[in-house]
Amino acid sequence: MAVIVRIPTPLLSLTGGQREVQAEGSTLMDLIEDLERRYPGMKERLCDEEGNLRRFVNFFVNDEDVRFLEGAKTSLKDGDVVSIVPAIAGGLNP
Amino acid sequence: MPLKIYPPVMDIYELVGNTPLINLSDYLQNTRIQLFAKAEWFNPGGSIKDRPAREIILAAEKEGKLNHKKRILDATSGNMGIAYTLLGRARGYKVTLCLPENVSPERKRLLKIFGAEIILTDPLESIDGAIMLARRLYQSDPEKFFYADQYSNPANVLAHYKTTGPEIWEQTSGKITHFIAGLGTSGTLMGVGKFLKEKNPHIKLIGIQPDAPLHGIEGLKHMLSALRPSIYQEDFLDEIIYVSTEEAYHMVKRLLQEKSLFVGVSSGAALAGALKLAQTLSEGVIVTVFPDSGHKYLSEAFWED
Numbered sequence A: 001m002a003v004i005v006r007i008p009t010p011l012l013s014l015t016g017g018q019r020e021v022q023a024e025g026s027t028l029m030d031l032i033e034d035l036e037r038r039y040p041g042m043k044e045r046l047c048d049e050e051g052n053l054r055r056f057v058n059f060f061v062n063d064e065d066v067r068f069l070e071g072a073k074t075s076l077k078d079g080d081v082v083s084i085v086p087a088i089a090g091g092l093n094p
Numbered sequence B: 001m002p003l004k005i006y007p008p009v010m011d012i013y014e015l016v017g018n019t020p021l022i023n024l025s026d027y028l029q030n031t032r033i034q035l036f037a038k039a040e041w042f043n044p045g046g047s048i049k050d051r052p053a054r055e056i057i058l059a060a061e062k063e064g065k066l067n068h069k070k071r072i073l074d075a076t077s078g079n080m081g082i083a084y085t086l087l088g089r090a091r092g093y094k095v096t097l098c099l100p101e102n103v104s105p106e107r108k109r110l111l112k113i114f115g116a117e118i119i120l121t122d123p124l125e126s127i128d129g130a131i132m133l134a135r136r137l138y139q140s141d142p143e144k145f146f147y148a149d150q151y152s153n154p155a156n157v158l159a160h161y162k163t164t165g166p167e168i169w170e171q172t173s174g175k176i177t178h179f180i181a182g183l184g185t186s187g188t189l190m191g192v193g194k195f196l197k198e199k200n201p202h203i204k205l206i207g208i209q210p211d212a213p214l215h216g217i218e219g220l221k222h223m224l225s226a227l228r229p230s231i232y233q234e235d236f237l238d239e240i241i242y243v244s245t246e247e248a249y250h251m252v253k254r255l256l257q258e259k260s261l262f263v264g265v266s267s268g269a270a271l272a273g274a275l276k277l278a279q280t281l282s283e284g285v286i287v288t289v290f291p292d293s294g295h296k297y298l299s300e301a302f303w304e305d
Helices: A029-037 A044-047 B050-062 B079-090 B105-114 B123-140 B154-171 B189-197 B245-259 B264-280
Strands: A002-006 A019-025 A057-061 A082-084 B021-023 B035-041 B071-075 B095-100 B116-120 B144-147 B177-181 B204-210 B239-243 B283-292
Touching: A019 B283, A029 A044, A044 A057, A057 B177, A057 B239, A082 B050, A082 B123, B021 B079, B021 B154, B035 B154, B035 B264, B050 B079, B050 B116, B071 B123, B079 B095, B079 B105, B079 B204, B095 B105, B116 B123, B154 B189, B177 B264, B189 B204, B189 B239, B204 B264, B239 B264, B245 B264
Parallel strands: A002 A082, B035 B283, B071 B095, B071 B144, B095 B116, B177 B204, B177 B283, B204 B239
Antiparallel strands: A002 A019, A057 A082, B021 B035
């Protein structure tokens, strides 16, 4: 079950610069576990110590914010596109 | 309380700066350390960014780089854009801003109401994508734009050298020993730091950085993983202190609950960093900066936690 994951600039160092990667999982949390196996360090960037999705990271499944779906339990299917988007635009900024 | 009388002002430019210094020393156990924060949301555009925006606009006019045939252009994730737009329109300039699409809705709405032209860039590329677009726009039509480029413009640093630094020196009667602030463009630390080091070379300068490349501290930049501002000179700093987004959120809520101070996330990061610094000192006078208020963060989820 391959899902396409779009990676934000701040995490490109973990994927060796790849902006899109493939991973597997029947839910968003499964997908994050699989990303962690493929790209170690990914999970702690996306989840806090209790395993909850971090407040400042937004996850979109085919352009729908998972906060309005089922959060980390949102189910995924083959061909879905998951975008990991920082909640703030910051970085270099003001 | 003694009554302070301020004379009437002619325009918004005169309202920039001269912000209050808030005493937060009671957050520290050690009574030999004092802690103060500059309340920068008192600026007319609501953030510290009014200072560099004013200096950048006035310097560009003086140098002949900005006139009424040109639009002010820059990349920003919010506060600087608000400052350019308000201060720019007060002198008859139109403003074009490149913003990552994930800028908070409050900011986009403010910028539209204030009259900026907004060009949204890919949210996955963060501010760096907006910077690249601003550069391309400028290169494609250099006659149309004055590219303000806050990350490279020496007027950004100069603004803090001329205003924020002297204010802090006066407000602490020259007793400041440590200046600690978040690193975004680095203009605040570079400018205030230069002024303070000239007054007293023993004063220490400390930069605050998010602890990870992917973070939620608006306005701060993870220098290791993003485009580095050319005004930033790391060797000018004595120390870097790292703060997590969760620590910043926690301090934002503490300031509201305990002090009735309604500040933004980078102010929470400033307090978290200053408290970490205080733990390493036996005495001193620490000054930090609270860049903006909480109003532009109302849509964030952490308030309800």
